[in-house]
Amino acid sequence: MTDWKKIAPLEDIPRLGSRVVEIEDGSIAVFRASDDQVFAVRDACPHKNGPLSQGIVAGHTVTCPLHNWKIDLESGEALGPDEGCTNTYAAKVEDGIVYVQL
Amino acid sequence: MKERLVLVGNGMAGVRTLEELLKLAPQEYEITVFGAEPYPNYNRIMLSPVLAGEKSIDEIILNDRRWYEDNGITLHTGDPVVEIDRVNRKVIAQSGLEVPYDRLLLATGSNPFIIPVPGSDLPGVIGFRDIADVDAMLEAAKTGNKAVVIGGGLLGLEAANGLQLNGMDVTVVHLMDILMERQLDRPAAEMLRKSLEEKGLKFLMETQTAEVLGEDHVTGLRFADGEEIEADLVVMAVGIRANMDLAQKAGLYCERGVVVNDTMQTYDPRIYAVGECVQHRGECYGLVAPLFEQAKVAANHLAKMGIARYEGSVTSTKLKVTGIDLFSAGEFNEEDGDETLVLQDPAQNVYKKLVVRDNRIRGAVMFGDTMDGTWYFQLLREGTDISGFRSSILFGQHDLGDAGHGDETRVAALSDDAEICGCNGVTKGDIVNAIQTKGLFTLDDVRAHTKASASCGSCTGLVEAILSSTVGEGYEEKPSKKPVCACTEHSHDEVIRAIAEHELKDMRAVFDFLEWKTPDGCATCRPALNYYLLARWPEEYHDDPQSRFINERAHGNIQKDGTYSVVPRMFGGLCTPSDLRAIAEVCEKYNVPEMKVTGGQRIDLFGVKKEDLPLMWKDLSDAGFVSGHAYGKAMRTVKTCAGKKWCRFGTQDSTGLGVQLEELTWGSWMPHKFKLAVSGCPRNCAEATIKDFGVVCVDSGYELHIGGNGGIKVRVTDLLCKVDTEEEVLEYCGAFTQMYREEAHYLERTAPWVERVGLAYIKERILDDEEERKALYERFKIGQKVAQVDPWKARAEGEAAHEFVPLKISA
């Protein structure tokens, strides 16, 4: 079963940035967009497993630091002509605290 | 209530302006369009292929009626505007319809010039301008047999070719002794005439028309020398005249066209004008590329952004006659002081000529092989200094020796499995296939779909060549201004200028002022803006880590497995046993899997886990090391050689001078990476002549070299000057560096920058103008006060801790 897990206060994640959360089988990246919406995706690019958490965020997308694929944070899908998808997790902010469903 | 915009002239320039306007400010106006022709906007250029039977009318419609509806635009076709009432601000159409305006846009194009000889108004005498003319020509081809085209320019030849393909017997009558004299020099024009004659066209050169013969329809022509020729159809293609009747009647100031300023405004501030009806800085243009640039500028002002300026255009020409390759641009006939470079191969029917002055291309004419036309045109427009590759320039761009591609000849001759992009393993076949199946038209499309030229970029020329040979002579539009990225219309230069002139001091201000199209920018523009702001306002701007590529945010090079590398600075490559001991200990303590001596004379520690970075930096910092910025668009290394202290040939203390230079410049953020070197004698062991700034010591002083580059495209430096003292070396270095920091485009290394702006310009500012040099040096030092704070030490002490510590799940 999946649960809402408490991650951290929203202000611990920089706007247009992310934090890495370590889980049992790898890492997830939790992003905070400029509109303060949060997104959680597996921290591995569908291309060659690049750490998406390290990319540049714009709108609801992140650009992978290794070879510049652009990933949609809502769906985890690669945008433009690139094809591939990374796992996403539900994420929300309540009373200034970020939760992710794991 | 919305303001009202009326467009008079439903043609290429006017509608393009509306398209640009809708991109910038979709809700600004209620728009009404009047067009004299009964069609929505179509691609006038393509009338030639329509006449030649290569395209249909449907295929050349650019904006169908749906487009006008979808954008809420009211369109009146077949109803020309007959009067502009400037006092009451309304236009009156032939049908009697009156529409008020707050802003008016005139784009009435031009009219074919009809030579005023007797009989020129007879039926069967037409121009070549619109769909009606093409219909008339096709109709004439059904009944008549003999056509005469008056005018051996671009339009005339395209008309003649089309009529001939429709089965007519065509004679071209031309006043001058060579064809297309406004675009071609004599050799190219002769080659063109020969090729067209081989296709079956006939020419009467140096022939002046005196009279059109016929009673109620044209039957022939009589020339000034009394000779006569039969004709069932006469096409006059002797030039165009700006269509400015309406504007003149309304009292707007006109000369050869409606006169506009650099914002495309007429003498009435409410009235803008674009296209062939316009005269700007004394020039009238008759090709679409400049008109589209005008459209962009007019749209910018109609959208009330008020920053774009049109400063005139250089144009280039291609002839759209299938099977004939011809290209011309700029000042192709040499004048005093010009030099010409010519390549002529009669057997292959190839001719290329470049007109050059001060090592810059002023004009180009090509016949038979036009593959490099776009490249020459780009060099011309950008004013590139060609001295570095002048001796091989006529052989084309592919001959320029990009690593790995040097020997490749014609792309057309390459096999499908030839690897074009070495970084991403993309073959010619992959590219051609993507272009054809996905309908790609631009370099950016090809990059996105195939990844070719998307990494190091050294194959860009080849990819462009494949693109142009695959898409063919199709209608391509090449703006001379390249926007920074898809988030904006503005070029790097415009952004740099706006930041300085309008005192924009943070990214939001730039986005707002320049009306960025995306709320957050993107991974391309944000790092550029962050740099420009930092370079312009070093003491005021707060660096934005989220707008930096990860390497610069984490102060290490990200590796393929997500770990980082650490390169401590070793000033001038010098080190002591205790330095090396400290590095060795750090490596053992943090289990660094690999160490390597770099090409930059220092040591790289690979494979460090991100969480360990601050701890490791603390130890390094305690041992006296600062960051080597091996990861940044920043000052990288100063390579030095042994020099006078030890080397039997050394003339000066190259090592010591290298250390001083590194102490002066470390920490500085740059448009791209920036490398220095100092060699102790002309043997040049430190390879100073392929560095951004290189010093070669000689017995009598120091030679200063700039704009060198190893890497993707090797470029040897240019000699800036020779100086006598170390102090001068530091001052010139600081001044040059600052000039580059202030003026280059983000991600433009010194090598392409120097080529773009030219050595002469740099010398002017740094050698000839002592005051300017000192001021630049001063500004560099001010920036360095802020920049020379070691980022590693700061992070070891807790700055940006969140960057390095993963979050734990608390419940």
Ligand code: SRM
């Ligand atoms: C470590 C080093 C190779 C080595 O082991 O020797 C190196 C490693 C990298 N180089 Fe380099 N370059 C290194 C010296 C050079 C040199 C030699 C020199 O500086 O004398 C050159 C040619 C000289 C030049 O730059 O003109 C060089 C030309 C490049 C280029 C091509 C630059 C160009 O303008 O054409 C790139 C690509 C880029 O910067 O966009 C590059 C990019 C890279 C990157 C940063 C690739 C990247 O973007 O991730 C490599 C990082 C590897 C890593 O994961 O740590 N590296 N690189 C050298 C570090 C020097 C240092 O101490 O800081």
Ligand SMILES: Cc1cc2nc3c(=O)[nH]c(=O)nc-3n(C[C@H](O)[C@H](O)[C@H](O)COP(=O)(O)OP(=O)(O)OC[C@H]3O[C@@H](n4cnc5c(N)ncnc54)[C@H](O)[C@@H]3O)c2cc1C
């Ligand atoms: C056959 C041909 C081939 C060409 N080939 C090339 C080429 O290869 N490359 C290139 O760059 N250029 C080419 N050109 C030139 C290019 O088509 C023109 O430069 C461009 O179309 C001019 O745009 P414009 O908007 O200024 O004028 P137009 O496109 O002519 O639009 C003006 C419109 O305004 C209408 N109009 C005029 N007065 C009024 C009024 N009072 N009320 C309402 N409407 C009015 C006209 O009917 C016309 O539809 C070619 C032109 C022709 C004719």
Ligand code: SF4
């Ligand atoms: S270190 Fe330099 S040359 Fe070597 S693979 Fe990386 S970028 Fe290429």
Ligand code: FES
């Ligand atoms: S691993 Fe993300 S783009 Fe290559």
